[in-house]
Amino acid sequence: MENKSSTRAQEAQNSRLIHLEGSFEDWVLDFIAAEGFTLTDNQQEASQTYKINDGRLFFDTHSSGPNLFSSGIPLNKNNLKCLINFHKLSRNKEAHNLGKIKDLKLNLTNQQRRLVKTIFKKHLTPTGLDEVIKTSEEIREIDDFYSHFDSIHSLPRSIIEMDLFKGFESCQVIVHQKGKMFCDTYYYVSGLGDQHKVIPVESFNSTFSLIKKSKSKKFNQSKLLKEDIGILGTFMANVFSIKNHDIVFIVSQNGFLPPTKEEINLFDTFCSRIGSVFDFLLQRNEVSEKSQNVNILLMNYPHPVAILTSKDQILFRNRLFDEEVFYEFLDTPDRFQTWKLIKDHLLVSRIPDSTKNISDIYHYQRVSLLGELLNTLQHELSNPLFGLKLTAELLEMEHEDEEVKETLSEIASNGQRCLGIIKNFSYLYQDENFTDNVEIIRLIQETVILTKSESRQVQKLITHDGLPEDFTIQTNPTWLSQILFNLIVNSSQAIKTITDDFRPHQIHIDISKSDRDLNISVSDSGPGIPDGSLADVFSPFYTTKDKGTGLGLSICNNLCLKLGGRLNYSKSPLGGACFTLSIPLEKVTHDQNTTH
Amino acid sequence: MIKILLIEDEKLLQKSLKKLLEKRGATVDVESSGKGAIEKIKSCNYDRIICDLMLQDISGFDVIEESKQRYSIGQISSKFIIITAYGSPQVHARAEEYGCKILTKPFQDNTEALNTFLTIEE
Numbered sequence: 001m002e003n004k005s006s007t008r009a010q011e012a013q014n015s016r017l018i019h020l021e022g023s024f025e026d027w028v029l030d031f032i033a034a035e036g037f038t039l040t041d042n043q044q045e046a047s048q049t050y051k052i053n054d055g056r057l058f059f060d061t062h063s064s065g066p067n068l069f070s071s072g073i074p075l076n077k078n079n080l081k082c083l084i085n086f087h088k089l090s091r092n093k094e095a096h097n098l099g100k101i102k103d104l105k106l107n108l109t110n111q112q113r114r115l116v117k118t119i120f121k122k123h124l125t126p127t128g129l130d131e132v133i134k135t136s137e138e139i140r141e142i143d144d145f146y147s148h149f150d151s152i153h154s155l156p157r158s159i160i161e162m163d164l165f166k167g168f169e170s171c172q173v174i175v176h177q178k179g180k181m182f183c184d185t186y187y188y189v190s191g192l193g194d195q196h197k198v199i200p201v202e203s204f205n206s207t208f209s210l211i212k213k214s215k216s217k218k219f220n221q222s223k224l225l226k227e228d229i230g231i232l233g234t235f236m237a238n239v240f241s242i243k244n245h246d247i248v249f250i251v252s253q254n255g256f257l258p259p260t261k262e263e264i265n266l267f268d269t270f271c272s273r274i275g276s277v278f279d280f281l282l283q284r285n286e287v288s289e290k291s292q293n294v295n296i297l298l299m300n301y302p303h304p305v306a307i308l309t310s311k312d313q314i315l316f317r318n319r320l321f322d323e324e325v326f327y328e329f330l331d332t333p334d335r336f337q338t339w340k341l342i343k344d345h346l347l348v349s350r351i352p353d354s355t356k357n358i359s360d361i362y363h364y365q366r367v368s369l370l371g372e373l374l375n376t377l378q379h380e381l382s383n384p385l386f387g388l389k390l391t392a393e394l395l396e397m398e399h400e401d402e403e404v405k406e407t408l409s410e411i412a413s414n415g416q417r418c419l420g421i422i423k424n425f426s427y428l429y430q431d432e433n434f435t436d437n438v439e440i441i442r443l444i445q446e447t448v449i450l451t452k453s454e455s456r457q458v459q460k461l462i463t464h465d466g467l468p469e470d471f472t473i474q475t476n477p478t479w480l481s482q483i484l485f486n487l488i489v490n491s492s493q494a495i496k497t498i499t500d501d502f503r504p505h506q507i508h509i510d511i512s513k514s515d516r517d518l519n520i521s522v523s524d525s526g527p528g529i530p531d532g533s534l535a536d537v538f539s540p541f542y543t544t545k546d547k548g549t550g551l552g553l554s555i556c557n558n559l560c561l562k563l564g565g566r567l568n569y570s571k572s573p574l575g576g577a578c579f580t581l582s583i584p585l586e587k588v589t590h591d592q593n594t595t596h
Numbered sequence: 597m598i599k600i601l602l603i604e605d606e607k608l609l610q611k612s613l614k615k616l617l618e619k620r621g622a623t624v625d626v627e628s629s630g631k632g633a634i635e636k637i638k639s640c641n642y643d644r645i646i647c648d649l650m651l652q653d654i655s656g657f658d659v660i661e662e663s664k665q666r667y668s669i670g671q672i673s674s675k676f677i678i679i680t681a682y683g684s685p686q687v688h689a690r691a692e693e694y695g696c697k698i699l700t701k702p703f704q705d706n707t708e709a710l711n712t713f714l715t716i717e718e
Binding site (some may be wrong): 419 | 608715
């Protein structure tokens with residue numbers, strides 16, 4: 001028992017010994033030490049032996065004989081680390097736990113990563129080390145492969161141009177994407193260049209099954225004569241089935257002599273490697289096909305769409321996208337946000353913003369419509385009202401009769417009041433990007449007047465303890481008034497839902513100042529908001545009203561954020577709801593990217 | 597005595613402004629349409645032309661433009677004062693182009709407005 005455990009301890013110690021042959025730089029020593037290994041001169045007791053020669057790393061293991069990597073791999077930290085850890089893990093049963101792979105943090109391509117996973121899953125036992133190394137070799141060779149092949153289109157050419165296929169004249173790759181009616185055939189003949197054809201799937205299917213059934217993989221036109229196969233003379237062929245594709249792969253010397261044994265061997269070996277290349281290239285091809293489809297989709301999308309860099313440069317625009325409109329909107333970034341469905345190169349739609357955009361668009365439409373309406377009204381009403389007022393004033397001066405004078409004076413002052421209302425209306429529906437020094441209490445009073453049709457029977461109380469009557473703040477009067485308008489109308493409508501209660505109802509608007517913020521609270525004696533719905537009140541399309549759009553509070557909330565402030569809900573001391581709007585006293589430059 | 601042409605299609609305003617100007621000693625001709633105004637400008641020599649911007653037939657700027665071209669009276673546009681209930685920045689800019697004053701209705705201060713109408717710069 002004791003003996004056994006001491007052997008195990010010895011083994012564990014030995015498993016961290018490395019034997020190095022050849023000359024190497026100091027960093028190799030440091031690196032090995034940093035990985036927790038020790039160098040030993042005794043090759044017998046070391047678990048790993050490496051030879052270093054001319055900047056390349058060769059290695060063998062005791063279990064599988066020398067020089068498995070006959071050509072070696074470049075000596076660098078990554079490769080060394082990779083190898084050391086392969087060995088370490090191969091002796092560690094816990095390595096079966098795939099979580100360990102993450103710890104390795106190998107700098108691998110996806111292809112390599114997948115292979116590494118397969119290795120760990122299937123082969124990672126001390127006796128399976130052979131296979132581990134073989135597959136590592138495969139990884140390296142595939143890497144070399146990848147550097148040759150950039151696309152499925154040029155694959156036949158690349159194969160023919162390889163030293164390996166010296167003497168071969170033509171190569172054909174026929175690809176069928178599962179489920180499609182047609183196949184692509186990529187064909188290369190030395191001196192004739194690349195050709196691409198589309199052939200029906202029926203032709204492909206018979207060729208595919210014929211080659212699959214053949215054991216020798218040797219063919220000539222008497223065996224397989226298809227016009228879709230462009231190869232002349234005898235040829236070697238193989239088929240592959242990978243994830244979404246079936247592939248026929250053909251090479252020929254364009255001669256009539258049958259291929260030699262060596263050539264068949266070469267072809268077989270090559271076929272065992274090329275599968276993963278197909279996989280790699282087709283996946284890449286599929287990605288580009290996908291992006292083409294997305295391109296077509298976006299191009300014909302029934303709304304203006306552009307893909308922008310974060311610096312508002314247009315990378316892509318579809319048919320409906322008007323650049324002039326875009327640049328017009330650029331100065332008003334808040335409106336423009338709705339265009340930014342897709343940002344940068346990534347086709348990522350900004351989902352959290354999309355609901356916000358709905359309220360934004362709705363709000364913008366409403367304001368611009370009202371703005372137009374008000375312009376017309378302002379002109380059509382101001383003129384006659386001004387005439388009325390001026391005439392009344394004149395007549396008042398001319399008349400002696402006190403009663404007539406008084407009436408005329410009332411006509412004049414009513415005219416003046418109407419003119420004032422129209423003017424204030426227009427002021428409250430200014431362009432979006434308008435800030436002004438706003439007398440807050442006056443603005444609230446005017447807004448309250450605008451809500452009169454909804455809030456007629458409700459008593460409104462405005463308090464501003466400690467704030468002077470003419471307290472001003474720099475802000476956007478349009479937005480501020482609209483927030484308050486919405487809140488007051490909401491409160492009035494909520495109060496109206498109470499029918500069994502004849503106590504006098506009230507909306508209390510309180511203005512107060514804290515260190516940094518101006519707080520305006522609108523509280524009412526209505527039914528309030530049930531606790532269960534609190535989370536939804538600011539979401540678009542949430543409504544409890546029969547005729548509501550559910551956008552009111554969502555718009556308020558957005559406008560509030562645009563003002564650099566926030567909108568909070570609490571229970572009102574009057575029994576109903578209380579919304580408190582806090583906006584900064586100092587004007588904050590509005591950063592449209594700040595989303596809350 | 598200052599001779600004024602008042603072009604305004606709102607009858608009450610026309611009457612009251614005429615009265616106010618006359619009280620200050622001016623002679624005032626009134627006209628409701630833009631085209632009628634152009635005819636009047638031809639025959640009478642006005643010191644001041646007060647013109648509403650949005651007339652029923654043509655705009656106040658059309659009146660200026662037409663008078664300028666038809667009568668080639670030097671500096672005629674400086675005799676104009678545009679009055680409008682729709683004082684957008686574009687309208688102000690256009691008035692500036694013509695070198696004429698512009699006042700928004702309702703006037704902030706009636707007396708001041710009358711002063712502007714009655715002051716003729718040489």
